[in-house]
Amino acid sequence: MAKTDIAKSGERAMARPRDIFSAMRDDMDRLFERFEQGWPRWPTGFGRAERMTMPELDVHESDDAVTVEAELPGVDEKDVTVTLANGVLTIKGEKKQEKEEKAESYHVTERSFGSFERSVLLPDTIDDSKIEATFDKGVLKVSAAKKPEAVRAARKIEISKG
Numbered sequence: 001m002a003k004t005d006i007a008k009s010g011e012r013a014m015a016r017p018r019d020i021f022s023a024m025r026d027d028m029d030r031l032f033e034r035f036e037q038g039w040p041r042w043p044t045g046f047g048r049a050e051r052m053t054m055p056e057l058d059v060h061e062s063d064d065a066v067t068v069e070a071e072l073p074g075v076d077e078k079d080v081t082v083t084l085a086n087g088v089l090t091i092k093g094e095k096k097q098e099k100e101e102k103a104e105s106y107h108v109t110e111r112s113f114g115s116f117e118r119s120v121l122l123p124d125t126i127d128d129s130k131i132e133a134t135f136d137k138g139v140l141k142v143s144a145a146k147k148p149e150a151v152r153a154a155r156k157i158e159i160s161k162g
Contacts, residue, residue, distance in 0.1 A: 054116050057091075061123075063154075068120055068142045077135040082142055084131060089142060090119045125150030 058069040070091055072080065080093040094115040101108045122144055130145035 054118055057118055057120065059120060064146050066122055066126060066144045066146070068144075070118065070140045071138060072140055073138045075138065080135065080140060082133045082140070084122075084128060087122050087124065087126070088119050089122055089131075089144070090117065091140065091142070092117045 055070050055072055060067045060069075068089060068091075072093060072095075074097060075093050075095050079096065080091065083090045083092075092115070094113065097112045099108075099110045123146075125146045126144045127147045131142065133140065133142045135141075
């Protein structure tokens with residue numbers, strides 16, 4: 001009877017014969033899983049239906065504004081739209097990538113497409129008429145100013161003993 005090892009893959013466990021190649025494959029799987037953590041996954045496989053995960057958003061709030069930043073590497077500014085409806089800021093975009101390689105004995109054209117949509121509920125203190133968006137070097141920055149009456153100076157509150 002062959003010796004087996006239980007290797008977990010996500011939520012499921014699989015039994016496979018334990019040999020040098022299985023151990024090496026397990027080590028490589030773990031290496032790639034660690035490497036991919038925390039990176040946005042854009043379409044990478046040309047000619048295949050690839051899943052596109054959403055780009056991560058950074059949302060910052062100051063005394064006078066809310067700022068939303070999205071890193072969109074490889075996305076063209078004309079392929080991004082920003083809308084505001086009922087207090088919800090929505091960022092939509094599409095990444096289009098084409099690679100062409102020609103040589104004497106071959107010609108390869110590869111295309112990849114993927115789209116994303118992210119929405120953020122903004123606080124009621126935002127002035128809908130004072131929202132600006134900029135796109136620079138693959139980073140979208142949306143700044144939403146707060147209404148003047150919502151901007152209040154911080155004050156210290158004394159604590160009394162009960």
